Amino acid sequence: MISEEKKKGIEQEARNLLKNFSKSLGKVKLSEKRKNNAEVGGFRKEVEGEKCDADFRRIMFQNAPNKNDNCIIAEKKEW
Numbered sequence: 001m002i003s004e005e006k007k008k009g010i011e012q013e014a015r016n017l018l019k020n021f022s023k024s025l026g027k028v029k030l031s032e033k034r035k036n037n038a039e040v041g042g043f044r045k046e047v048e049g050e051k052c053d054a055d056f057r058r059i060m061f062q063n064a065p066n067k068n069d070n071c072i073i074a075e076k077k078e079w
Contacts, residue, residue, distance in 0.1 A: 060072070
C-alpha cells in the first residue's frame, strides 16, 4: 500500500508534469493547413474487385480452423 504522504507527492509530481507539458505545447508553432485543398487524400476509390479463384477459396476455407458458412472466424491481436 502507498502512504498518504507518498500519494500526495505523486499527485503533485503529476500536476507539475501536466503544467510543464501544457507550457511546452503552448510554444509549438503549427503551420496553417492549405485551404484550397478541400479533398482529403489517402483513400482509394471502391471498385468491383477481381473474382477469386475457386480452388484458392476452397483451400483457404480448408485451412481455416474456425469458419462459419461464408466467413473465416479469426482472433484479433493475438500475434
